[in-house]
Amino acid sequence: MYKYIKQLTSLLAVFVVLFAFANEAMAAKKSKTLKNTIKKGFVRCGVSQGLPGFSNADASGNWSGVDVDVCRAVAAAVLGDASKVKFTPLSAKERFTALTSGEIDILSRNTTWTLSRDADIGLTFVGVNFYDGQGFMVRKDSGITSTDQFKSGLSACVNIGTTTELNMRDFFTSKGISYEPVVFEKADEVVAAYDSGRCDTYTTDKSGLAAQRTKMKDPDAHIVLPETISKEPLGPVVRQGDSVWEDIVRWSLYVMIEAEEYGINSSNASAMKASENPQIKRLVGAEGELGAALGIGNDWSFNIITQVGNYGESYKRNIADTGILPDRGPNELWTKGGILYVAPAR
């Protein structure tokens, strides 16, 4: 008899524990980050210290760029106002610590998605907002037109703390070329050193090369070589362990891309509410309960599209019209020959 009571008690204990956990899981649906963001009234977003096209502040402190737009989209989705974002400029070195320590809630800072970063250091990548690849810039008068002409003894200027150092080593080692890496902490010094002739080539992501080239004394004296030596999918990052917040950020980005796919933009979004297409109606919040599934208002996607615009608008405004990369290349929709293909919002 005693034995049965004992078994029964332990069984009960197991149920109590399970129930407690289930309760816990339900409570977590109301994400801590989401709760804090609504309480504070703004989204805390980590960006770069100034990379034209991605995240750059103008003279009066207004941030713009495709990375900035991701944070604005989240603010529009969660708070209904795309301007309610507090931007924190971060160096490459500080960025992950700022996120894991809870100083910011989204890191949208031209950050490459890699296995070790995703798995190792308490981070979760939510998607890709720019497909980039590492390239090389050389002086035009050097006569080099391809990386095949690289020879041992070259010196390469590079920015610290990025995947660039790794890719550069992989590239040169696989080609059997010995080289001299000159590693700087800040991009301005990299450009200054390259400009003065300290280095023969400057390597970073091609979008970065294009952006930095516009800042140089004589942009036409430099060329970006055609080869791309790495895959650099850049995207926003959130802390590990808050899957609701992760979903909100992911779908805020996806909605921008999908809106472009369906031809919805900031000016026609209101008119699109009367569309025949149910997917368009879902995207502008005229049908379905997509917001509720994420724990936010149902006008979230409508707010994103009207206040921030679709991905194409964001790209045009920040990257194409500023002369950085007029050609969208891989960052074109999959329906138009690019590789932008996102899961459907339904």
Next chain:
Amino acid sequence: MDIKNTTKGFTNFFSGSSTFGKYFPQTLTVFFIIFIFGYFAYNAQVNMDNRGIDFGLRFLGEEASFDIQFSLIEYSGASTYARAYLVGVLNTILVAAIGIFFATILGVVIGISRLSSNYLISKVAEWYIEIFRNIPLLLQLFFWYFAALRALPLPKEAINFFDTAYLSVKGLYIPKFIWTNFSVLFYSIIASIVAIIFVFKYARKQQEATGKQIPKFFISLGIFTIVPLLTFLIGGVSLSFEYPILTQLSKTIFNYIGGVAIIPELMALAAALSLYTATFIAECVRAGIMGVTKGQKEAAASIGLTPGQILRLVVMPQALRIIIPPTTNQYLNLTKNSSLAAAIAYPDLVLVFAGTAMMQTGRAIEIISITMLTYLSISIVISIFMNWYNTKMAIKEK
């Protein structure tokens, strides 16, 4: 109750009149410190657990897979993070040692010049000190680095030193020494140093016993040149050079290949650190010399010592007691300031380990702790050495 008695009791309690009063506050302080550190460690542990970050040093054994521009030991991208750390530490020590060496020489010269009776010399020294110590070091660093990069020619038009060394924007290229039977030479140098120590001891004994002075400096110089030279003649030691050769890499890109490259980052960093710290050392030296009373010099002169002997035998030994402690601080400052290297791409501990390695592994807490401990250890070693030197120089009460 008498107030006076209460205060007295209170004072007694803490001033250690009883065993309890002696140890209780100290124990309390120790526990308090342990508690604070324990709390921080616990807090970090909890927060790291919450975010799914584990703590550990296993990453040190993993492949670093990044290259370093300048290394004193064998290193490639296939080496471990521990090796990369070692490269960074050695580069930090190298630039600190070069900086301390030149800062000391320059500081002593400037400090003595500052006291010169020659108006021009003392004014130049004064201006130098005022300018260099009042500009932030980081700005000086940028100035020297980018000024040097702008001023130096491209490798093709490099400044040529007798066809053996070349100075260009990519650094100073000097021939590489290739020794055969280097160990024989090495032992001969050690042997000659031992011999010189004996000569000095003998000379001192002779002087104390008979008052006769032996020209020990010239004898030592003789030993130090002749003994190693002999190894070339009979020890089978020989030396050849590998000269840097200008190589064309593309239409306009040239570089020197072979030899040893002293990178401009090292030169700029060493120059900025020495010029900056020398100003402070100069002031220490000036204070030290001025701290020796005039009567000492006059007394020394009255017993017939030459001005050189006065400086060497009377003034300096006394001045050193004043100079050493503050100069130790300057050495420590220089070592710590060398961490600004990261700004101009000199691969020191901060750039290599607390920079690239930290960003690749994402292990901020581990790497920053190791880096702090390393700087602490280097500083403590310098401190211990300087304290030893200070004790050696201190007045020995007889």
